[in-house]
Amino acid sequence: MIDNHIPVQFSDTRRRFIDRLTHRVVTACGVGILLVMMLLFFWLIWVVTPLFTAPSLQPVSHFALWQPQPAVAIGLNSQWGWRIDQHGTARFIPLSGEPAEPALQVASGPVQAAITADKSAVALLQPDGSLKLIAADFTASNGEPRWKFPLGDRALAISTQPLRHPAVARSAHDRWLFAAASDNTIELARLQPNQTPVIQTLSQAGTDQLLMTPDGKLLFALADNLLRVWRITADNITLRDTITLQEKPQNMLLLSGGDSLLLAGPSGIAQWFDIASPTGPHLNFIRNFKGAEAQPLFFSEAHRRVFATLSPQGQLKLFASKQDGAIFSHSLPAGITAAEFSPQGDGLLVERAGQWNYFRLHNPLPDFSWRSLWQKVWYENYPQPAWVWQSTAAEDYYQAKFSLVPMVSGTLKAAALALLFATPLALAAAIYTAWFMSPALRRWVKPGIEMMGALPSVVVGLIAGLWLAPRIADHLSGVLLLPFMLAATLLLCGWGSRRLPPRWQRLCAEGREVWILVPLLLLVSLLTLWLLPLVDGWLFGRGLAERLAHGYEQRNLLVAGVAMGFALVPLIFTLAEDAIFSVPASLGQGSLALGATPWQTLSRVVLPGASAGIFAALMIGFGRAVGETMIVLMATGNTPVTDGGVFHGLRTLSANIAVEMPEAAAGSAHYRILFLSALVLLLFTLMVNTLAEVVRQRLRQRYGQHEGQG
Known part of the structure; x- marks a missing residue:
C-alpha cells in the first residue's frame, strides 16, 4: 500500500495570532485613511470659513477734542488721527486718547476742503480764491506725525472771485489738478511745485458739486440734474458726456480706483461707470443698491470699493461694489457730523459733539459673496454681466473677479470629452481582449495596454501641447472624420468576413482576426489624416482650422480631450477587462451550450454580469478626468472662459489651483477662494463616487440575483 500522506506542520495558535494581527493592522490603516480624509475635509472648511464671516464693529476709544470749530476734513492711520477745522487749524490727535499735538494754523478761514481719492492730501480753498495743499506724513523715523506742503507753504492764487465745491487729484508724482466752481464757470488749475498755476476756464453755470478721478483724467460736474463729464488731457479739456438725470442727486462719490461713480438721490444710490462704444467710453447707469438711501454722511474707503452711509440718527450701513445690498448695518449714537475709514478699512473714526469715537472694523473680504461665485456679476467697464475669473492685474486699483463657473464648466467639458474619447476604445478593447482574443495573445496585449497607464501625465501633456496640438490644427478635417472612417471600416470588415471563401475564413479564425484588423485600421487612419487635408486644402485653398467662423485656438478642448482620453x-480598460473576465466561465459556456451565439452570450449574459465592474471603471475614469491637472494645464491654453467651444481653450479647477496657489497671498480672498474651489472639487468627487457606488451596488444585487437563480 502506497502512503500518500504529506507531513505538514500546522499551528492553530500561530495562525489565529497572524489572522488577528492582520485584521487589526488592516482595520487601523483603513480607519487612519478615513481620519486623514476627514482631517483634510475639516481643514479645508477651516480655511474657507472666514469667507463667510459677517463684518463686525467694536469700540476702541473715545475722547474729547477741545476744539469747538466743525471739521472740514479728518483722517487717520493705525495710531494717529488728524483734523482740519473750518478756520484752517490742523492738529494731530492720538487715537489712544493721549494729549493731542499742538495745533498748526495752515490756512485762513473759513476754508473749504477737498481730499484726494487715496486720502493722502487735502486742498484747502480760502475765501480769497487762493489754495493750499497739505498732507499728513507718518513716515518720520521718530514716529511723530508732521504736516507737509507738496506745493509749498505759500498760498497759490487760483481766482479773484469766490469759488466753491473744490476737487483735487494727483495726476503725476509732482503734478496736481485742482478744480472749483464759480457762478458761471469752472476753474481748473494745473499745479507744480515752484511754478505758477496754469488756469483753464470751463463754461458751466450753477455747479453743485465737482469730483475728479484719482489720475485726474476725468472731471464730473453736477449742476441741478445735469451731469457733465469732462476729459482732461495734457493739452486740452473736452466735454465727453452730458447726461440729464431723472432727479437731482444730493451727493456724488467715487469708489476706489475712480471707475465707479455713485449718485445719491431721493430714489437711493445708483452706480455708474464707463462702457466702451464705437465712439469711445461713455458713462452708463448700471444699477441701484438695494436698501441704500441718500444720507448727509456719504464716504468711501481709500483702497477698496466699499462705501458707507450714516444717517443723522446714527444708522451706519456698509456697501460693496459687487454686492446687491448692505453687507453690514450698525446703530451708532445720533448727531455724528464727520466720519472716515482707516486706510486699510479696518477702522472707523467718527466725530460727534466735540468728541472722537474710534471703532475697530472687521471687514476683511467685503467683495466676496456666494452669489458672486456662481452668478453673473457686472464688473466695472464690462458691457454686461458675465462670469469672469481674473484674480490679478498690473494696476493698483484692479477689481478682482472670482467666478468659479468658468473653471467648473471647463472641468466638466474636459472630463466629458475625455470619457467620450476613451470609453469606446477602452470598453471595446476590454470586451475583445476578455471574450474573443486568444489566451496566448491576451497575455501580451493586456500587460502592454496596462503599461500605458505608467506614462506620467506631465509627459502626456507635454506631447499634447507641443507635438499633437499643431498637427491636429494642420489635419483638422481628417481628425474629425477619423472616428467615422474607423467605425465604417469595422462594419465593412464584419460584413465582408461572412462572404469570404471558406479557405480565407480559416485565416481569420476566432481570436486571430486582430492580425488583419490592426494593419487595416492603421492604413485607413493614415489615409484619412493625410489624404483628406490635402483634398480640403486643394478645394478651399486653406485648411479647415483657418476657415472656422469663430476662430481656432491651437491648444483647445479637442486636444485636451484626446490627450486625457x-x-x-x-485605467478603464484594466478595470473593465477584469470585470468581464471575472464573470464565471460556466455562465458563458451554459449559454453557448443552449445554442446562443458568442455575441448573444456576450450581450445578454457576460456584460450584464460585469455591469457593476464596468460602471465602476467608468466612474473611476471620470474621477481621474475631473482631477487631472497637468494635461489640461499644458494642452488647453489655460484660459478661464465659459462660452468657448471644442476649438477654444478652457481652464479646470485643478489646473487653476496649481497655477495660482503659489502667487496667492496667504489669508487673502484669492487664497481662500482657491481653497474653496478645492473643497468644491472634493465635494463634487465625493458626490459622484457616492452615487456611483449606490448604482454599482444595485447593479450587483440585481444581476447577482439573476446569477443565483440561474
Missing part, C-alpha cells in the same frame, strides 16, 4: 484608456 489617451491617459484614461489604460
Whole structure:
C-alpha cells in the first residue's frame, strides 16, 4: 500500500495570532485613511470659513477734542488721527486718547476742503480764491506725525472771485489738478511745485458739486440734474458726456480706483461707470443698491470699493461694489457730523459733539459673496454681466473677479470629452481582449495596454501641447472624420468576413482576426489624416482650422480631450477587462451550450454580469478626468472662459489651483477662494463616487440575483 500522506506542520495558535494581527493592522490603516480624509475635509472648511464671516464693529476709544470749530476734513492711520477745522487749524490727535499735538494754523478761514481719492492730501480753498495743499506724513523715523506742503507753504492764487465745491487729484508724482466752481464757470488749475498755476476756464453755470478721478483724467460736474463729464488731457479739456438725470442727486462719490461713480438721490444710490462704444467710453447707469438711501454722511474707503452711509440718527450701513445690498448695518449714537475709514478699512473714526469715537472694523473680504461665485456679476467697464475669473492685474486699483463657473464648466467639458474619447476604445478593447482574443495573445496585449497607464501625465501633456496640438490644427478635417472612417471600416470588415471563401475564413479564425484588423485600421487612419487635408486644402485653398467662423485656438478642448482620453484608456480598460473576465466561465459556456451565439452570450449574459465592474471603471475614469491637472494645464491654453467651444481653450479647477496657489497671498480672498474651489472639487468627487457606488451596488444585487437563480 502506497502512503500518500504529506507531513505538514500546522499551528492553530500561530495562525489565529497572524489572522488577528492582520485584521487589526488592516482595520487601523483603513480607519487612519478615513481620519486623514476627514482631517483634510475639516481643514479645508477651516480655511474657507472666514469667507463667510459677517463684518463686525467694536469700540476702541473715545475722547474729547477741545476744539469747538466743525471739521472740514479728518483722517487717520493705525495710531494717529488728524483734523482740519473750518478756520484752517490742523492738529494731530492720538487715537489712544493721549494729549493731542499742538495745533498748526495752515490756512485762513473759513476754508473749504477737498481730499484726494487715496486720502493722502487735502486742498484747502480760502475765501480769497487762493489754495493750499497739505498732507499728513507718518513716515518720520521718530514716529511723530508732521504736516507737509507738496506745493509749498505759500498760498497759490487760483481766482479773484469766490469759488466753491473744490476737487483735487494727483495726476503725476509732482503734478496736481485742482478744480472749483464759480457762478458761471469752472476753474481748473494745473499745479507744480515752484511754478505758477496754469488756469483753464470751463463754461458751466450753477455747479453743485465737482469730483475728479484719482489720475485726474476725468472731471464730473453736477449742476441741478445735469451731469457733465469732462476729459482732461495734457493739452486740452473736452466735454465727453452730458447726461440729464431723472432727479437731482444730493451727493456724488467715487469708489476706489475712480471707475465707479455713485449718485445719491431721493430714489437711493445708483452706480455708474464707463462702457466702451464705437465712439469711445461713455458713462452708463448700471444699477441701484438695494436698501441704500441718500444720507448727509456719504464716504468711501481709500483702497477698496466699499462705501458707507450714516444717517443723522446714527444708522451706519456698509456697501460693496459687487454686492446687491448692505453687507453690514450698525446703530451708532445720533448727531455724528464727520466720519472716515482707516486706510486699510479696518477702522472707523467718527466725530460727534466735540468728541472722537474710534471703532475697530472687521471687514476683511467685503467683495466676496456666494452669489458672486456662481452668478453673473457686472464688473466695472464690462458691457454686461458675465462670469469672469481674473484674480490679478498690473494696476493698483484692479477689481478682482472670482467666478468659479468658468473653471467648473471647463472641468466638466474636459472630463466629458475625455470619457467620450476613451470609453469606446477602452470598453471595446476590454470586451475583445476578455471574450474573443486568444489566451496566448491576451497575455501580451493586456500587460502592454496596462503599461500605458505608467506614462506620467506631465509627459502626456507635454506631447499634447507641443507635438499633437499643431498637427491636429494642420489635419483638422481628417481628425474629425477619423472616428467615422474607423467605425465604417469595422462594419465593412464584419460584413465582408461572412462572404469570404471558406479557405480565407480559416485565416481569420476566432481570436486571430486582430492580425488583419490592426494593419487595416492603421492604413485607413493614415489615409484619412493625410489624404483628406490635402483634398480640403486643394478645394478651399486653406485648411479647415483657418476657415472656422469663430476662430481656432491651437491648444483647445479637442486636444485636451484626446490627450486625457489617451491617459484614461489604460485605467478603464484594466478595470473593465477584469470585470468581464471575472464573470464565471460556466455562465458563458451554459449559454453557448443552449445554442446562443458568442455575441448573444456576450450581450445578454457576460456584460450584464460585469455591469457593476464596468460602471465602476467608468466612474473611476471620470474621477481621474475631473482631477487631472497637468494635461489640461499644458494642452488647453489655460484660459478661464465659459462660452468657448471644442476649438477654444478652457481652464479646470485643478489646473487653476496649481497655477495660482503659489502667487496667492496667504489669508487673502484669492487664497481662500482657491481653497474653496478645492473643497468644491472634493465635494463634487465625493458626490459622484457616492452615487456611483449606490448604482454599482444595485447593479450587483440585481444581476447577482439573476446569477443565483440561474
